[in-house]
Amino acid sequence: MKIIADENMPYVDALFGDLGEIEYVNGRNLTAEQVCDADVLLVRSVTKVNAALLDNAQKLKFVGSATIGTDHVAVDYLAERKIPFTNAPGCNATAVGEYAFIAMLELAQRFGDTLQGKVVGIVGAGNTGSAAAKCLEAYGLKVLLCDPVKEEQGDSREFVSLDSLIAQADIISLHVPITKVGEHKTWYLFDEARLNQLRPNTWLLNCCRGEVIDNRALISFKQQRDDVKLVLDVWEGEPNPMAELVALAEFATPHIAGYSLEGKARGTFMLYQKLCEVLGLEANKSLTILLPPFQFSQVYRQDELSEGQLLSLSRLVYDLRDDDRKFRDCFATAAGFDQMRKNHTYRREYSAITLKSEAPVIPLDHLMLRTLGFN
Numbered sequence: 221m222k223i224i225a226d227e228n229m230p231y232v233d234a235l236f237g238d239l240g241e242i243e244y245v246n247g248r249n250l251t252a253e254q255v256c257d258a259d260v261l262l263v264r265s266v267t268k269v270n271a272a273l274l275d276n277a278q279k280l281k282f283v284g285s286a287t288i289g290t291d292h293v294a295v296d297y298l299a300e301r302k303i304p305f306t307n308a309p310g311c312n313a314t315a316v317g318e319y320a321f322i323a324m325l326e327l328a329q330r331f332g333d334t335l336q337g338k339v340v341g342i343v344g345a346g347n348t349g350s351a352a353a354k355c356l357e358a359y360g361l362k363v364l365l366c367d368p369v370k371e372e373q374g375d376s377r378e379f380v381s382l383d384s385l386i387a388q389a390d391i392i393s394l395h396v397p398i399t400k401v402g403e404h405k406t407w408y409l410f411d412e413a414r415l416n417q418l419r420p421n422t423w424l425l426n427c428c429r430g431e432v433i434d435n436r437a438l439i440s441f442k443q444q445r446d447d448v449k450l451v452l453d454v455w456e457g458e459p460n461p462m463a464e465l466v467a468l469a470e471f472a473t474p475h476i477a478g479y480s481l482e483g484k485a486r487g488t489f490m491l492y493q494k495l496c497e498v499l500g501l502e503a504n505k506s507l508t509i510l511l512p513p514f515q516f517s518q519v520y521r522q523d524e525l526s527e528g529q530l531l532s533l534s535r536l537v538y539d540l541r542d543d544d545r546k547f548r549d550c551f552a553t554a555a556g557f558d559q560m561r562k563n564h565t566y567r568r569e570y571s572a573i574t575l576k577s578e579a580p581v582i583p584l585d586h587l588m589l590r591t592l593g594f595n
């Protein structure tokens with residue numbers, strides 16, 4: 221069996237090595253010729269999976285995308301050809317939630333402010349939005365959710381409209397899929413008019429898809445409104461973000477909000493489980509053996525935790541400042557955006573750290589940290 225896999229997908233050898241012969245490819249430049257004799261195709265978000273790529277791949281038995289988003293996949297086309305497809309819903313949700321939370325802690329520190337006491341609006345209350353909300357609520361913040369789709373589906377959480385969220389929130393974090401049609405389409409959800417609604421000093425984070433914000437409108441807006449602070453992980457026109465916008469963002473990264481090792485491993489593992497199911501095989505490998513040990517796996521803590529200390533603890537698993545610095549150095553050079561994504565193999569989730577205390581009673585802060593995700 222021939223398995224074609226994106227070269228940036230980790231743990232493919234460990235999980236798929238027994239199932240066939242693996243060929244690694246550059247996902248962004250994948251051609252129809254390269255996949256014409258594939259039995260299995262494993263992709264990430266940079267590969268357009270459609271008729272042009274797959275019409276000649278007549279042996280194809282399975283397509284898997286180790287991503288949450290599916291906007292790069294012509295799912296109707298695969299269904300028509302009866303080719304089983306799976307993505308990996310929720311695989312990197314914790315990573316995105318922690319990225320957003322840590323970015324807010326970083327902004328607070330950079331601007332001499334505190335995160336504690338702020339009201340945060342989450343737009344899109346699915347896996348990543350809920351993961352961000354979990355961190356924020358663990359830290360005691362008021363969270364407003366806007367998700368008209370979930371609201372219509374009868375989700376029992378409390379929701380507000382987007383206008384009401386914008387009017388009340390100090391911080392807005394975007395977590396919607398990109399959709400171009402329908403009542404709740406998200407393409408340019410934040411256009412010039414919406415951006416002009418933002419309250420003074422709002423922090424706006426985008427870790428979902430670049431085109432959820434009109435990037436040109438955002439440039440003009442931010443040039444007038446320096447009080448608004450931006451954290452941007454996703455960009456219109458990836459892998460070539462607009463240089464003016466990168467310069468205007470407080471934190472800028474190359475679409476890696478979901479790139480924890482845990483999130484990547486879960487993504488590949490979910491494809492492995494699904495392929496085994498499609499092939500009628502037992503999925504007898506385990507996710508836990510994939511992850512390398514973590515250098516700060518145990519942390520001893522006694523004292524009451526300040527916001528600055530919470531940020532220091534968070535930087536053990538993810539130091540956003542490093543990625544921001546690296547990105548500004550490399551995004552403008554040819555292939556810099558993709559190269560940084562390819563080499564991004566160092567980030568962990570809070571769960572990689574086990575908290576220890578020598579005090580006889582577990583400090584109250586440990587309960588908050590455990591709700592955040594620490595062990």
Ligand SMILES: NC(=O)c1ccc[n+]([C@@H]2O[C@H](COP(=O)([O-])OP(=O)(O)OC[C@H]3O[C@@H](n4cnc5c(N)ncnc54)[C@H](O)[C@@H]3O)[C@@H](O)[C@H]2O)c1
Binds near residue numbers: 290347348397406476
């Ligand atoms: N930056 C990254 O590395 C990264 C990582 C993972 C996911 N993503 C992106 O984030 C998106 C969201 O991921 P998820 O796991 O939370 O997906 P999800 O499907 O679990 O949740 C998305 C939510 O958005 C809601 N929604 C749809 N249209 C909306 C609208 N107009 N207004 C408000 N809510 C709306 C949906 O009802 C759903 O609940 C993905 O589709 C993907 O594009 C980016």
Ligand SMILES: O=C(O)[C@H](O)[C@H](O)COP(=O)(O)O
Binds near residue numbers: 265287479
């Ligand atoms: O949709 C997703 O899951 C994310 O956008 C994903 O993390 C992007 O990473 P890629 O697949 O491009 O490596």
